Amino acid sequence: MLLLALDTATPAVTVALFDAEAGRVLAARERVDARRHGELLMPSVDAVLTEAGRRIADVGALVAGTGPGPYTGLRVGLVTAAALGAARGVPVYGVPTLDGIAHASGLREPFVVATDARRKEVYWAEYADADTRVGGPAVDRPGEIAERVADRPAVGAGTALYPEAFPGARADLPAHASAGALAAIAAQRLAAGTPLDAPRPLYLRRPDAREPAGYKAVTPPPAEASARR
Structure with a gap:
């Protein structure tokens, strides 16, 4: 197939x-x-x-x-x-x-994957090896997880953005x-025969877009308009 x-x-x-x-x-x-x-x-x-x-x-x-x-x-x-x-x-x-980034790394030891989540945050997950996720995914500020991930190799573009939080960053592996x-x-x-996930997005947080509030009225309400006739 x-x-x-x-x-x-x-x-x-x-x-x-x-x-x-x-x-x-x-x-x-x-x-x-x-x-x-x-x-x-x-x-x-x-x-x-x-x-x-x-x-x-x-x-x-x-x-x-x-x-x-x-x-x-x-x-x-x-x-x-x-x-x-x-x-x-x-x-x-x-x-x-x-999981795709982890698989492409080919690592056979515990490591972490982190990508850029913007807002000075990263999307990240923990792996026992390239095909076994054991934690996450989650979104956090790098400083909040630095101690937890410091002793492991780290893969992904997020690790290069925050090298102080990911001292084990592997620039030779997929970003x-x-x-x-x-x-x-x-x-x-x-x-x-293992079930696959449905194609549903993992946003982890609300989108930046917000419905505008406080619209400025540009036409009078119907009652007021009728009174002026």
């Missing part, structure tokens, strides 16, 4: 076409640009399918990174996956983005999400 995986929970727009039976990525695209998720995602999907010589009709399931991540970027990937899945009548699975890693996780779980 072919899996089309995509993730927009980090500054990277990443897409991969994965052959679950062969256990390998057929084609992949990654572009780091936090402001152009919506603009870059579908062209990346088209490019991946073209490179692999496949069509969207050949895809048996979709895999979407569920974050955690910033509200706007994260929902671009999830909505796109949901739309493609509905159009083709194929299932859509969710895999936490931090952002990998759609290929997400697909590999999904393929492993499907083969093992």
Whole structure:
């Protein structure tokens, strides 16, 4: 079965076409640009399918990174996956983005993954190895977790932003999400008969957007308008 995986929970727009039976990525695209998720995602999907010589009709399931991540970027990937899945009548699975970064690290020892949550915070999780999450995901200020994670390797862009909190940061390992890693996780779980998550976003906190309050009236209410006639 072919899996089309995509993730927009980090500054990277990443897409991969994965052959679950062969256990390998057929084609992949990654572009780091936090402001152009919506603009870059579908062209990346088209490019991946073209490179692999496949069509969207050949895809048996979709895999979407569920974050955690910033509200706007994260929902671009999830909505796109949901739309493609509905159009083709194929299932859509969710895999936490931090799990994908952990898997791509290949580490076989306890470590942490942290990505940029903005507001001087990080999204982070703890792992026993590359495929076993044992804590999180959560969102915190780096200083609040520094003592807890200081003795372990640390992976992800959030660790580079706050080196004082992550002295074990591994710059040689992946900083952002990998759609290929997400697909590999999904393929492993499907083969093992392990249930996969629904494609629901892990926001962890409320979005920055708020409904405006205190509107200024620009027209008189109906009763007042009628009295003036």
